[in-house]
Amino acid sequence: MEKKGAILIISGPSGCGKSTLLKNVYKDISDYYFSISTTTREPRLGEKDGVDYFYVSREMFEEDIKNGYFLEWAEVHGNYYGTSLKPIKKALSKGKLVIFDIDVQGHEIVRKKLNDLVTSVFITTPTLDELEQRLYERNTDSKEVISKRLDNARQEIKSFQKYDYFIVNDDLKKASKELIAIANIARVKSKLHEKEVIIKNWLNF
Amino acid sequence: MEKKGAILIISGPSGCGKSTLLKNVYKDISDYYFSISTTTREPRLGEKDGVDYFYVSREMFEEDIKNGYFLEWAEVHGNYYGTSLKPIKKALSKGKLVIFDIDVQGHEIVRKKLNDLVTSVFITTPTLDELEQRLYERNTDSKEVISKRLDNARQEIKSFQKYDYFIVNDDLKKASKELIAIANIARVKSKLHEKEVIIKNWLNF
Numbered sequence: 001m002e003k004k005g006a007i008l009i010i011s012g013p014s015g016c017g018k019s020t021l022l023k024n025v026y027k028d029i030s031d032y033y034f035s036i037s038t039t040t041r042e043p044r045l046g047e048k049d050g051v052d053y054f055y056v057s058r059e060m061f062e063e064d065i066k067n068g069y070f071l072e073w074a075e076v077h078g079n080y081y082g083t084s085l086k087p088i089k090k091a092l093s094k095g096k097l098v099i100f101d102i103d104v105q106g107h108e109i110v111r112k113k114l115n116d117l118v119t120s121v122f123i124t125t126p127t128l129d130e131l132e133q134r135l136y137e138r139n140t141d142s143k144e145v146i147s148k149r150l151d152n153a154r155q156e157i158k159s160f161q162k163y164d165y166f167i168v169n170d171d172l173k174k175a176s177k178e179l180i181a182i183a184n185i186a187r188v189k190s191k192l193h194e195k196e197v198i199i200k201n202w203l204n205f
Numbered sequence: 206m207e208k209k210g211a212i213l214i215i216s217g218p219s220g221c222g223k224s225t226l227l228k229n230v231y232k233d234i235s236d237y238y239f240s241i242s243t244t245t246r247e248p249r250l251g252e253k254d255g256v257d258y259f260y261v262s263r264e265m266f267e268e269d270i271k272n273g274y275f276l277e278w279a280e281v282h283g284n285y286y287g288t289s290l291k292p293i294k295k296a297l298s299k300g301k302l303v304i305f306d307i308d309v310q311g312h313e314i315v316r317k318k319l320n321d322l323v324t325s326v327f328i329t330t331p332t333l334d335e336l337e338q339r340l341y342e343r344n345t346d347s348k349e350v351i352s353k354r355l356d357n358a359r360q361e362i363k364s365f366q367k368y369d370y371f372i373v374n375d376d377l378k379k380a381s382k383e384l385i386a387i388a389n390i391a392r393v394k395s396k397l398h399e400k401e402v403i404i405k406n407w408l409n410f
Contacts, residue, residue, distance in 0.1 A: 127406045157407045165393055168403060178393045184386035188370055198373060201332045202362045 005033075005092035007114060008186045009100045009107050010179075011160075012123030013153035015135040017169045018101055021123065024176040029183045033091035035100045038064070041079035044140050072102070072109035077148050081106075092117070097186055104159040111162075119186035121179065122160035123167045128153065164189075210238075210297035212319060213391045214305045214312050215384075216365075217328030218358035220340040222374045223306055226328065229381040234388045238296035240305045243269070246284035249345050277307065277314035282353050286311075297322070302391055309364040316367075324391035326384065327365035328372045333358065369394075 012018055026032070038054040040061050049055050056064075061080045065073060073082030083100065091098050100110065111118050125131040131153055135146045160166055165182050169175040217223055231237070243259040245266050254260050261269075266285045270278060278287030288305065296303050305315065316323050330336040336358055340351045365371055370387050374380040 124403065124407070126403075154407070157404070160403075165390075166403070167393075181386070181389035181393050185370075185390040188372075188383045188386050198329065198331075198365075198371070199362070202329070202359070 005094065005096045005098055005117070006119065006186045006189070007092075007098050007100065007110065007117045008183055009102060009110060009118060009120040009163075010123060011102060011104055011107050011120070011156070011163070012169075013125075013131055013156055014141075014149050015131050015138060015153075016123045016125050017134075017172070017175070018123055020172065021167075021169065021175055021179055022099070022101070024172070025179050025183055028180045029097065031095070032097040032099055032183070033087070035083055035088060035091075035098055037081050037083055037102065038070075039079060039081045041077075041081075071113065072106045074103065074105045076103060076105075077145070077152070083110075097183065099183075104156045104162075107159075108162070119165075119182065119189050120163045121165040121167060121182050122163040123169055123175075123179075124157065124160070126168055126170045210299065210301045210303055210322070211324065211391045211394070212297075212303045212305065212315065212322045213388055214307060214315060214323060214325040214368075215328060216307060216309055216312050216325070216361070216368070217374075218330075218336055218361060219354050220336050220343060220358075221328045221330050222339075222377070222380070223328055225377065226372075226374065226380055226384055227304070227306070229377070230384050230388055233385045234302065236300070237302040237304055237388070238292070240288055240293060240296075240303055242286050242288055242307065243275075244284055244286045246282075246286075276318065277311045279308065279310045281308060281310075282350070282357070288315075302388065304388075309361050309367075312364075313367070324370075324387065324394050325368045326370040326372060326387050327368040328374055328380075328384075329362065329365070331373055331375045 010018055036050065036054060038056055038061065040056060040058050043049065043052070043055055047053070058080065061082065064070060069084055070082040071085040071088055073080060083102065083106065088098055100106070102110070107120055111120065125134065128150065132146070132150055135141060135149060141149065167175050167178050215223060215227070241255065241259060243261055243266065245261060245263045248254065248257070248260055252258070263285065266287065269275060274289055275287040276290040276293055278285060288307065288311065293303055305311070307315070312325055316325065330339065333355065337351070337355055340346060340354060346354065372380050372383050
């Protein structure tokens with residue numbers, strides 16, 4: 001049988017704890033490929049090119065859009081963010097679980113294009129107040145950027161019913177366990193396209 | 206927060222390997238309660254009352270139906286099978302994962318009554334021929350009963366699109382891993398009823 005990977009999309013407002021959660025999950029799952037997005041925004045303190053993002057100029061990003069190199073892209077808070085198609089295809093053909101950390105717009109586009117392979121989860125803090133507090137404690141964004149992020153979170157939360165699962169990240173251990181369960185199920189779910197084959201095997205005899 | 210369990214329903218034709226799979230899964234999950242069905246059929250060689258089933262007379266079963274003691278019940282191959290409501294309620298209130306091994310009729314009834322809590326999986330052999338072979342190898346049923354089981358399987362397989370997941374049990378290790386992933390996700394899924402609460406926390410401020 002042909003090897004076919006699966007896709008796990010993780011979304012949620014900046015500050016909800018996605019990165020920390022993901023670090024926990026990587027210890028417990030195998031054979032995954034984390035999709036690194038390309039962006040035109042400036043690296044934050046401690047972020048590295050090729051690890052957190054691929055950092056490129058607006059000109060380069062726009063050139064790649066024209067060439068159809070992106071599976072999905074969007075402009076958020078005045079910066080471009082996108083996912084290059086080529087490494088995703090390669091990882092999927094090797095049977096890997098491809099993990100995306102993208103926003104609700106990206107989720108909708110990837111789901112539309114690769115629905116059979118996608119499992120998705122939306123991660124939140126319990127309340128907006130707690131998100132605000134975490135963003136101030138993180139101390140990486142200006143007051144203006146935080147305000148933009150909160151506006152954005154308020155919008156994004158309305159879309160979370162489009163996701164397969166959601167996690168309220170109020171307890172790191174519990175939330176990690178839930179995300180591991182979701183990552184494991186993503187591969188099982190990705191086999192749903194085999195249903196037709198099974199039905200044929202069973203009913204045409 | 207109130208403790209609330211979850212329900213995992215497992216269905217699939219006799220001979221697909223459910224019991225062996227479940228034994229494997231029990232080693233890897235915790236805090237579950239396996240729902241023991243009540244039946245009027247004769248115990249098979251090696252089966253024990255209170256372990257495999259509760260074996261009762263037709264009169265007793267019909268009395269319990271009248272008293273509304275069953276969450277679901279059905280007559281299959283001329284015998285009654287049913288699930289008593291009381292132990293299920295108790296296990297759920299303790300936050301346990303309640304596992305049912307019931308048929309497609311039972312699945313539909315439980316889903317209708319307790320939809321928010323249910324995750325379901327249909328287990329099959331790769332083909333009907335292989336099921337027939339396994340039933341003959343098991344050597345516990347007469348030729349007539351096997352023929353009935355195969356007819357039944359042919360009918361049941363048509364319903365498997367109503368299930369959340371399916372497993373083709375052609376490799377015990379792989380199938381066990383998949384069933385464990387499904388058992389773990391059942392608890393996450395059972396929290397979907399909390400969605401409304403989260404939306405309120407986020408949008409009314």
